[in-house]
Amino acid sequence: MSNSATVIGKISYTNSWPVFHNFHPSSLKHPATMVSEVPAVLNRGMSEGSIHVGALSSFAYAEASDRLLLLPSLSVSSDGPVRSILLFSKKPLEEIADGIIAVTNTSATSTNLLKIIMQKAIGGHPQYISAEPDLDAMMEVADACLLIGDNAIKASWQNKGYMVTDLGEFWKKWTGLGMTFAVWAVNRDAARNQFAAVAEIAEAFAESKRRGVRDLAPIVSEAMRTVGGTEAYWYGYFRNLCYDFEERQQEGLNLYFRYAYEMGLLPQEVKMELWSHNLLTRVKE
Numbered sequence: 001m002s003n004s005a006t007v008i009g010k011i012s013y014t015n016s017w018p019v020f021h022n023f024h025p026s027s028l029k030h031p032a033t034m035v036s037e038v039p040a041v042l043n044r045g046m047s048e049g050s051i052h053v054g055a056l057s058s059f060a061y062a063e064a065s066d067r068l069l070l071l072p073s074l075s076v077s078s079d080g081p082v083r084s085i086l087l088f089s090k091k092p093l094e095e096i097a098d099g100i101i102a103v104t105n106t107s108a109t110s111t112n113l114l115k116i117i118m119q120k121a122i123g124g125h126p127q128y129i130s131a132e133p134d135l136d137a138m139m140e141v142a143d144a145c146l147l148i149g150d151n152a153i154k155a156s157w158q159n160k161g162y163m164v165t166d167l168g169e170f171w172k173k174w175t176g177l178g179m180t181f182a183v184w185a186v187n188r189d190a191a192r193n194q195f196a197a198v199a200e201i202a203e204a205f206a207e208s209k210r211r212g213v214r215d216l217a218p219i220v221s222e223a224m225r226t227v228g229g230t231e232a233y234w235y236g237y238f239r240n241l242c243y244d245f246e247e248r249q250q251e252g253l254n255l256y257f258r259y260a261y262e263m264g265l266l267p268q269e270v271k272m273e274l275w276s277h278n279l280l281t282r283v284k285e
């Protein structure tokens with residue numbers, strides 16, 4: 001077993017705080033460090049193996065699923081509107097079907113969800129340009145722009161007269177299913193070589209989530225202090241999100257992966273494999 005510190009990835013957006021708020025790497029028995037980053041950076045770290053365990057875009061998990069295992073019962077999901085994955089557009093979607101869409105360079109799941117929606121539901125083939133998440137700058141060069149996380153939340157508070165499409169809401173109306181934007185995963189080598197640390201981290205995440213969703217008050221206060229907005233907004237936002245990853249969420253994510261594969265966005269079909277304590281037994285044998 002390796003003695004080197006386990007590197008944990010944290011999503012820097014508020015959406016994941018209910019899982020992270022009560023998670024403190026310094027109080028773990030096994031040495032661990034945590035990096036807080038936008039999803040695109042976490043995705044790269046998990047794919048390369050420089051981050052061993054933590055949250056990442058569900059799409060990025062799929063791309064690296066031969067190197068990763070999912071941690072059970074953890075996700076950032078919605079079953080309808082998500083409120084922070086928003087397409088701002090100058091015209092209805094049908095009218096920008098072959099237009100230009102600027103997409104935030106911080107995302108993986110949502111940019112590919114948008115591609116699926118535009119092609120399979122709207123029948124369009126827009127041109128996508130990747131850009132820093134800045135509503136005004138994006139709208140100068142495009143007919144629409146996709147923002148996620150706190151950038152989307154802040155943009156939704158400024159009424160600039162754009163039409164707003166919530167991709168979680170669109171997906172639900174179109175497929176009848178929920179959507180999972182982020183999952184928690186562990187590097188397969190780390191799961192083998194640092195199994196005790198990974199087991200401790202998985203348990204600490206589960207406990208942190210239990211406490212986080214039970215008592216949102218400190219999370220809401222911190223969101224108001226750092227991002228702005230009202231108490232009512234943040235209670236509504238966090239209560240609307242789902243942090244579980246059970247059959248219902250897996251069904252939605254499986255359909256998303258299938259569509260992504262059909263469109264050539266994913267190179268292979270994805271079979272989700274979950275980490276469990278049994279791995280410990282298997283590894284020890």
Ligand SMILES: C=C(O[C@@H]1C=C(C(=O)O)C=C[C@H]1O)C(=O)O
Nearest residue numbers: 039057084107108109110149181
């Ligand atoms: C709910 C959200 O989900 C996020 C969306 C992600 C993506 O599009 O790749 C990644 C992580 C999630 O935390 C959000 O950003 O608001």
